[in-house]
Amino acid sequence: xxxxxxxxxxxxxxxxxxxxxxxxxxxxxxxxxxxxxxxxxxxxxxxxxxxxxxxxxxxxxxxxxxxxxxxxxxxxxxxxxxxxxxxxxxxxxxxxxxxxxxxxxxxxxxxxxxxxxxxxxxxxxxxxxxxxxxxxxxxxxxxxxxxxxxxxxxxxxxxxxxxxxxxxxxxxxxxxxxxxx
Amino acid sequence: xxxxxxxxxxxxxxxxxxxxxxxxxxxxxxxxxxxxxxxxxxxxxxxxxxxxxxxxxxxxxxxxxxxxxxxxxxxxxxxxxxxxxxxxxxxxxxxxxxxxxxxxxxxxxxxxxxxxxxxxxxxxxxxxxxxxxxxxxxxxxxxxxxxxxxxxxxxxxxxxxxxxxxxxxxxxxxxxxxxxxxxxxxx
Numbered sequence: 001x002x003x004x005x006x007x008x009x010x011x012x013x014x015x016x017x018x019x020x021x022x023x024x025x026x027x028x029x030x031x032x033x034x035x036x037x038x039x040x041x042x043x044x045x046x047x048x049x050x051x052x053x054x055x056x057x058x059x060x061x062x063x064x065x066x067x068x069x070x071x072x073x074x075x076x077x078x079x080x081x082x083x084x085x086x087x088x089x090x091x092x093x094x095x096x097x098x099x100x101x102x103x104x105x106x107x108x109x110x111x112x113x114x115x116x117x118x119x120x121x122x123x124x125x126x127x128x129x130x131x132x133x134x135x136x137x138x139x140x141x142x143x144x145x146x147x148x149x150x151x152x153x154x155x156x157x158x159x160x161x162x163x164x165x166x167x168x169x170x171x172x173x174x175x176x177x178x179x180x181x
Numbered sequence: 182x183x184x185x186x187x188x189x190x191x192x193x194x195x196x197x198x199x200x201x202x203x204x205x206x207x208x209x210x211x212x213x214x215x216x217x218x219x220x221x222x223x224x225x226x227x228x229x230x231x232x233x234x235x236x237x238x239x240x241x242x243x244x245x246x247x248x249x250x251x252x253x254x255x256x257x258x259x260x261x262x263x264x265x266x267x268x269x270x271x272x273x274x275x276x277x278x279x280x281x282x283x284x285x286x287x288x289x290x291x292x293x294x295x296x297x298x299x300x301x302x303x304x305x306x307x308x309x310x311x312x313x314x315x316x317x318x319x320x321x322x323x324x325x326x327x328x329x330x331x332x333x334x335x336x337x338x339x340x341x342x343x344x345x346x347x348x349x350x351x352x353x354x355x356x357x358x359x360x361x362x363x364x365x366x367x368x
Contacts, residue, residue: 055278085247111359118337124313
């Protein structure tokens with residue numbers, strides 16, 4: 001599973017412009033819908049944790065890796081997501097250093113500053129306006145109804161569909177006896 | 182404002198260990214965003230880079246795939262110490278956030294419903310937004326008195342924050358416009 005996970009994240013690496021956030025719907029489709037490694041609720045929760053945690057937002061890959069395949073999975077997922085992009089950066093920065101004495105360089109430097117300052121302001125604004133990155137209305141609706149269905153099953157003393165380790169859900173039986181009492 | 186004065190001198194880190202510790206502390210303080218502590222530590226505290234160097238590096242990294250500051254750790258590590266430097270800087274940046282995000286995930290599954298937890302999460306988001314704004318103000322000082330630059334900057338803010346246009350479109354377009362004005366000596 002770690003290997004599949006690694007190959008998947010490696011294939012996303014060169015698409016992570018601006019971090020992983022724009023690709024979250026795609027990751028959710030693969031991990032939750034295609035592979036069934038996580039429930040939609042689990043995925044939402046990991047997304048929330050990654051938003052709150054410090055560090056680059058690509059760290060959500062290590063959370064997914066951890067849930068799917070333990071510590072090895074977390075390291076493989078993060079490395080796979082970062083390495084191809086890092087290799088590209090390595091090559092491009094080499095080319096860029098070679099431009100050091102070009103007459104274009106001061107021109108480019110002056111041109112870069114206003115858009116970059118604008119982007120950082122916009123970044124602050126985007127953080128300040130609560131939003132769930134990349135989740136469509138249908139996805140939210142789907143998840144809301146799935147939650148309702150899961151709660152209903154738990155109340156009736158059954159493990160919900162897709163639950164992890166249902167055989168260990170020893171307290172579920174008490175739920176149903178309580179609700180019948 | 183000191184925007185037109187000569188920039189303060191900057192000196193690269195002397196050892197890989199210094200590079201590692203610097204990026205470790207960027208990671209340690211990256212609640213709510215990595216860019217503000219990256220600026221604070223590399224430009225203001227340790228003076229590895231001039232503000233112009235910092236801007237240029239971040240802008241380059243923004244145009245490439247991968248996490249911005251993660252890419253910056255590769256670019257700068259390579260510039261100063263080659264492959265070893267790139268690896269050391271990258272590992273330093275990710276070490277602490279990696280541990281924290283896993284720890285937080287373990288805690289969060291148990292405490293997600295606690296009001297204190299959601300309050301902390303909201304608070305971190307809010308402070309992150311403030312830190313971003315403060316960094317933008319600091320970086321923007323050299324352009325504050327140039328009307329064309331301010332207009333270009335404002336256009337980017339509107340496009341990304343309100344229009345939610347991808348920075349991948351806004352950034353190259355704005356840089357091309359910027360190149361034109363910079364060539365006409367208006368920036």
